[in-house]
Amino acid sequence: MEGGFLFSSSYDKTINVWSLQDFSHVQTLKGHEHKITAIVVVDNDNQSLCVSGDSGSGIFVWRVGTSLKQEPLNKWYETNDWIYRGVHCLAVSGTGYLYTGSRDKSIKAWSLEDYSLGCTMIGHKSTVSCLAVASGILYSGSWDGSIRSWWLTDHSPLSVLEDDAPGSIAPxxxxxxxxxxxxxxxxxxxxxxxxxxxxxxxxxxxxxxxxxxxxxxxxxxxxxxxxxxxxxxxxxxxxxxxxxxxxxxxxxxxxxxxxxxxxxxxxxxxxxxxxxxxxxx
CATH class of the missing domain: 2.130.10.10 (YVTN repeat-like/Quinoprotein amine dehydrogenase)
Structure with missing residues (x-):
């Protein structure tokens, strides 16, 4: 949600834009060739951006505003082996980075200035399924049953949250x-x-x-x-x-x-x- 709009994504490869005033449908954004698996909205340099990721490792950036252009502002693809292809989750921080969690077990930090890859965070043993940002920390959840935390300042690992009780491990x-x-x-x-x-x-x-x-x-x-x-x-x-x-x-x-x-x-x-x-x- 950003700029008075609600964004919803679907396996039908589209993003629908809704007005937060009356929840009426505003526009449909098309461009993905694979099912959309994650979406996030961010303020960057006084402009609002909608970022979407798909099962083919595609990452699309859309400009948010009253005009809502149908063409993406930018798009690129993670370079993964096809076996590990797919973006599962997205998150943004106030430090100028977009974070993607992927099937290749990694979290990648992308610059929102030039969309270059800043670093890759490794530690999970399976697909990274969810991300969250709070108080200068990035949290990543995985199908391996663990949650890892990372400093946003330098992307170094902070801690691992795991339940050691027998039979407690689940994605x-x-x-x-x-x-x-x-x-x-x-x-x-x-x-x-x-x-x-x-x-x-x-x-x-x-x-x-x-x-x-x-x-x-x-x-x-x-x-x-x-x-x-x-x-x-x-x-x-x-x-x-x-x-x-x-x-x-x-x-x-x-x-x-x-x-x-x-x-x-x-x-x-x-x-x-x-x-x-x-x-x-």
Missing amino acids: VLSISTEANFVVSSYENGCLKIWKDDVLVKSEKLQNASIYAVKLNGKWLYTGGMNKAINIQELLEDKSELEIRDVASISCDSIVTSILYWDEKLIVGLSNREIKVYDKGS
Whole structure:
């Protein structure tokens, strides 16, 4: 979301642009030759850019504004062996870099000034599935079950967040950060909460994959294969952290993404629908 617009991407290789005023459809951006797997919006040098990545390792940059040109501002491809081809996630920081997480197990930092490759971060043992930026740190989640953190200043490794409990290893599907908390969801239906890089809560929410997690203050929103949005409250005291169930919203399809904006919950579904819920409703 940026510049008064909401952007949604799909396996149909298109990006749809929606007005945040009335959620009407504004435009469809076309150019990808492969299914779009990630999208992010960034302010760069006083201009808003939409960046999209696809399963063919394509990275497209689109200019955001009232004109919304259909042609991409720039595009390039990661040079991977075809076996490891594909961008799975994107993130941006205030340091002038775009980050891509890929099937080749790496995170790459690209300059938003000239789109050159700044560095490649290695450490994960499988596909990098999700990225998040908070407080000068880049967090990367992987199908290897771990979360790694990296300094944004020099892209050096900081720590590895892992649960050593037997049978706890499962692919990380989504990460959300807030203050000193990192929340991660997993393919096996588990949710884990880390505080200051220490695991403080691990709980199995469902018997199916949780594709989306969003932490907003003390409120936690999750969704996935169970076709529902689960709303929970984090209750913290000096000794422990508890999760209180608040509500559940049934959906017509699998929940693939969750955003929180202006007291509204914006939910993407696998049937290509986008649902908007007011927090007070």
